[in-house]
Amino acid sequence: MLIFRLVVGLLLFAGILCFALYIGTRQPVWRHRGIVIIKWTVIAALGFFAVLILERLALML
Structure with a gap:
């Protein structure tokens, strides 16, 4: 999660x-x-957020 935030932050900065x-x-x-x-x-x-939502939905079922 930290790596993803770092990559997105650097891409936005670029x-x-x-x-x-x-x-x-x-x-x-x-x-x-x-x-x-x-x-x-x-x-x-x-x-990425779609994958997070699908993981949460899978845990609910």
């Missing part, structure tokens, strides 16, 4: 850093990279 570089340089490649990083971070987090 996405924000990409957006900061986009603001500083005005190169669209940094905005695109930031969007891709944030998108896959959110997808991974949703998958």
Whole structure:
């Protein structure tokens, strides 16, 4: 759990850093990279929470 939080935190930080570089340089490649990083971070987090919910449901049955 701690490792997952660390990875998600670092990915969010990397996405924000990409957006900061986009603001500083005005190169669209940094905005695109930031969007891709944030998108896959959110997808991974949703998958992780889905697994946690399914584990809880399995314990209830």
